[in-house]
Amino acid sequence: MATEYNAFITEETIEGDEDGPLAGTTVAVKDNISTEGIRTTCGSEMLADYVPPYSATVVDRLTDAGATVVGKTNMDEFGMGTTTETSAFGPTRNPADPDRVPGGSSGGSAAAVAAGEADVALGSDTGGSVRCPAAFCGVVGIKPTYGLVSRYGLVAYANSLEQIGPIASTVEEAAEALSVIAGPDPNDGTTRDPTSVDGGGDGDADAGADGGIDYAAAADGDVDGLTVGVPTELFEGADERVVETVEDAIADLEAQGAETTETSLPSVEHAVQAYYVIATSEASSNLARFDGVRYGHRADSDENWNESFAETREAFGSEVKRRILLGTYALSAGYHDEYYAKAQDAREWVRQDFEEAFADVDVIASPTMPVLPFELGESLDDPLRMYLADANTTPANLANLPAISVPAGEADGLPVGLQLVGPKFDEETVIRAASAVEDR
Known part of the structure; x- marks a missing residue:
């Protein structure tokens, strides 16, 4: 496996069915997605030896479709990071550099x-965690509409924001995987993820093998008549090399028959702030379960329960501790209305801005990341810089919209991603537009 890049935490195989739309396809699974009998660490010492008794719905759907799981991939601890350097198992390196x-x-x-x-x-994508690495590594990443893919078996970071999504070398491959994992999850009459729904789609794509939507059929590159909104707010402050590369890709869409128009999303100026208040607040609640009582790391302490609990939670890394503290503070008495409630108001503002924009455009285009890939270690001493790098990706999570990152080209030999965001459950349109970028 990719030991040169430290891409995997655990290398074990789950064989898929012999038949199915993904027969012969190998799949790597992020290590916060449960796999029965194979440890699921979330990149943390807290769960270094945790072995789930069940598999996530998405894993079962992939293996039922013929895919073979080849391992569990490295990640920022509990999904908290933008660089995969906060993992307890060491940083992952970028194959591009x-x-x-x-x-x-x-x-x-x-x-x-x-x-x-x-x-x-x-x-899994809570604030860009599928699209950011897709952009930095020069591959394709899809964040589905919230609810399109079951989160059953996903170790929660921020429930109201996160979605599981596929990463692949091409738009069509990513879309094919999405077709397999999408759809509501009650299974056998038991509601395993009550937030999961039938996305419906725009009706242009064919039905998939299981009766769901065949998203891969939308990757036809036909953007004639498509209206692409270009928000100035998501270009301002971005690296000039990134902006130039993304603008060239948008110009190619125009050459293929798409129409571009300037649009405005004034609320995104506050999206990062709102995102981190909401995400850390939910994280502080979700991670309270890691107390050493039921599962996971337990400190060997002869002290009282409070001391044992505190020593157990020392297994969290510094970034996770920082976000737990931020979230606990935002939810504390006297500060809930000042921070959390205002963040939810900002979230609604973001949602309304997108809704108004989609009255006039089909998709919204921007750089996925406003910067080129960081050098290893560059952002660890400056968390704020890392947080601000999420400026373009967090709005789609706040508004629960589908988004895709597709390679737009290179700048100084490094990959640059173009992000396309669409209306709720209109994955087909963003896939179609992304395939045109890919085919140019």
């Missing part, structure tokens, strides 16, 4: 695909 980060938090998944160690990978 091993001295640079692969992005995060699904950096191991993107690196595995970019290095040719898996055909497809699964990541």
